[in-house]
Amino acid sequence: DLLDLSRITRGDIELRRQTLDLRVVTEAAMELVRPLVDQRQHRMRIVHADTPLWVEGDLDRITQVVANLLANAAKYMSPGGEIVLRTQADVDDVLLSVSDRGFGIPVERLPEIFEMFVQVKSVLDRSDGGLGIGLALARGLMELHGGSLEAQSTGLGNGSTFTLRLPLE
Numbered sequence: 001d002l003l004d005l006s007r008i009t010r011g012d013i014e015l016r017r018q019t020l021d022l023r024v025v026t027e028a029a030m031e032l033v034r035p036l037v038d039q040r041q042h043r044m045r046i047v048h049a050d051t052p053l054w055v056e057g058d059l060d061r062i063t064q065v066v067a068n069l070l071a072n073a074a075k076y077m078s079p080g081g082e083i084v085l086r087t088q089a090d091v092d093d094v095l096l097s098v099s100d101r102g103f104g105i106p107v108e109r110l111p112e113i114f115e116m117f118v119q120v121k122s123v124l125d126r127s128d129g130g131l132g133i134g135l136a137l138a139r140g141l142m143e144l145h146g147g148s149l150e151a152q153s154t155g156l157g158n159g160s161t162f163t164l165r166l167p168l169e
Helices: 002-010 022-039 059-075 107-112 134-144
Strands: 017-021 043-047 054-058 082-090 093-100 148-152 160-167
Touching (some): 017 022, 022 043, 022 059, 022 082, 022 093, 054 059, 059 082, 059 093, 059 134, 059 160, 134 148
Parallel strands (some): 043 082
Antiparallel strands (some): 082 093, 093 160, 148 160
């Protein structure tokens, strides 16, 4: 992840763009995180749009971002929780959100959680936290795709929702 983030910062990352059905991305990402979700005894609920949602992007990189969001939801929630992945169209964009009922993020920390090496200590104490690189990488990859990544939480103990937005193909 650190190497990828360095490549993004230097502008050295090359995307292998193709037209993708977002369902293919979500299925690949869920397969990657299934062992962690099962280990933590979480339930995953998927709510897809009624019609296929097409985006142009690098399958591996978008899958990496979605898998990161799902893994974070699994890590930062007590065992037995529920993760909800939702896809929908929004005018000219596709939205994919990952919501959990986990530890949440203090509202005052939301603006900084996409910075490198930033971690919420009170949340980290209750999880198998990483190095604070994944969200910075995820946002950088979404921006390279012409999209964005945002986080919402009403505070500690209230879970969180991460929403990525990509242009609709």
